[in-house]
Amino acid sequence: MKFLSLATKALKQTIRDRRSLFFLLLFPVVFMIIFAFAFGSPSSLGTGTTSHEIAVINLDQGATVSINNTTQHVNDGAIFTRLLENITYPQTDTHMFALNNVSADQAQTMLKSRGLDAVITIPENFSQAVVALANASARAETASDIGLIVINESTSEAGVASGLPTSASSSQLPANITLPKQSNATAQVIVEGDTGTAAFAAAQGLILNVLTQFESQIQGMAIRQVDSTLAQNQSNASIDYISAAVQPLTGTRSLTLFDYQAPGLIVFALLMQVSSVAQDLARESDRGTLNRLKLSNMRSFDLLFGTLLTWIVIAVAQILLLFGVAVALGFEWAGGANSIGLAVLVGIIGGIASISLGLLLAAFTTNERQAAQLGVLIAVPVSFLTGAFFPLPNEILGTVFGTTFQVYDLLPWTQVADALRQVLLYGSNFGAVAIYVGFAIVLTAILFVVGVVSYSRVRLRSD
């Protein structure tokens, strides 16, 4: 079993080389700690300036209001939708949201395939709640302006006037003021999305902010109207007539950006293997030990399988170490031992992809240093392209088996990162990640064949 001997040799070499160990294990751990520190709280979400793909399902039936003695039918849901459509990031022309004009069913489908970051559902009574908010604000402001006792007397509403002075009378209410009726109408806007994605985390934060602004504007308008009539300048309305609720996509829950990034950081560590594998193999050529091995009974299979075995062991160590560190740093891990086992299996696929790329680099680099530098030069950008650190803009190639396929999905590590998120964050079983694993295996197999053939032809044959 020559491959076992070679695997043992390579493992001993790696373990005894402190620089290599640091690069493979401590370097990603340091990254994990930094990311946990920077992105481990919900407030770290949503600071970008990219447009979020959303859909608004406006179920609002509208409301009839009297403005300046004219009765109008208004649809505040539509007004709020336009606000979402038009709002831009401060000091930029970039719209916060790109609205997709789709049905509720289509929106759900797109949400599941990550074609949308969030779906907003505006309820039927949204306008009534807005009117109620405006009225309440106006009443409160009026009460604040001229004294609640006067209002109490003029409207005879029970319970409001108790304990107030009796000297006030209806004659104190100006003749041009008609107090709006108070209503208890409330509405809840639903913001739905996959809380496992940073894109939703950022989008929902922005949506809630816009809704809060919308409420403030309604209140402000009512208050200003009252104040201009009574020539007063105070307000104190704080009734929660419109609220919003973030509703996770089925099977998801509220997470921090670090929760999203931690599986990506494991993939980042696996990608660091590219440089190490290329460096190790280039070293064998550089030092002449590969020639020594080639002159023996060793077959190409022994070297390649031995290398594979070594780096799979290292990949497992990386996954378990980084997972442990992530959990210690507050990573919201779902699932039990099974999910760890599945994550290790998925990670091994990512490791094999890295080994394959390492073989490819080792075939075409002339020395150890060149292999190491080229490895880093490739692995680091690739780790960004897999979405390990932050979500990337949609670059959709097409749909395969009902799943949207993006440019980045051509990288096996992207599939591995997606699968790891599903397994570790949501405790998904193999069936749920089979599509990611399937793509990862196919892409890795292609890369492996290219790597093995290149390395064998260039390095393992006689010159």
Added chain:
Amino acid sequence: MELTEQSPDSATGGYALQVQGLTKRFADLVAVDGLTLQIKKGEIFGFLGPNGAGKTTAINMIVGLLSPTAGAVLINGQDRARAPKRSIGICPQELVLWEELTCAENLIVMGDMYDLPRGVTNERVRSLLADLALSEKANTRVSQLSGGMKRRLNVALAVIHNPDIVVLDEPSAGLDPQSRLWLWDFVRSLKNKERKTIILTTHAMEEADALSDRIAIIDHGKLLQLDTPANLKKTIGSGDIIEMQLAEQEKNETVIADLKAVNGILEINDASGKINIRALNAVSLLPEIIERVDATRTRVSDISIRENTLEDVFIYLTGRGLRE
């Protein structure tokens, strides 16, 4: 001059290695040009040539690291590609070791690569480390060994699988005199005790002279001469060598031209500022030589007489010094 060795034997009998018309071209450069050799079983075969002569290229083709452009290599009468790989062991000129592994681990890995049973490997490791005075360093990482120790381990790795043919490429390069003598003893023991066939490339003439049963001198990829050291010195370089240094080196040419007329001088040339004269009965010629030097209005600042050496043969054949 172009030579090929003639077989004194049948096609395979008695030969560990046969090289037939071996040629290697790199674009316009012919590194090895139709090299034909037959190396007897159990002999130490010296392979000499200046830098760039094609020695290493030839060795690499012999062991299988390089594909020949033309020609064949037979190992024990079998085509090299079909011959068992364990029949050859090579000790390259560079230190080819796994620095992070211990001495024993290095040897065990190579034992495994040649499919030696672990028990056999362990025994070989023990005995080789003992022979190489490395027993105490068995569990020491190579990175912590001295240069001499590393070179000894480099040799051990070439023979861990007990090959019939051992190729030693500049094995004593960089060794101190004491280690070199130890290495010579080890090489002799490989031949005498284990009946190995040894191919030795070296820059050191005294090493080739002391160890080799036969010596091949190659240059520009071609075999120039092949014989025993004694025969080489006798046939190519009979007589003694007078080495003479003039006070004025610019007069070397004049003096050489004049001395060529002296009866008994076989060869005379300028070797890096010194005049080398090969002559029969050199001592009796000295008065006439000095007289002729005086006549050219210069004087001899240094003069010595020594026996003809392999290096003189080499310079005669290649026209340049070994360490150029």
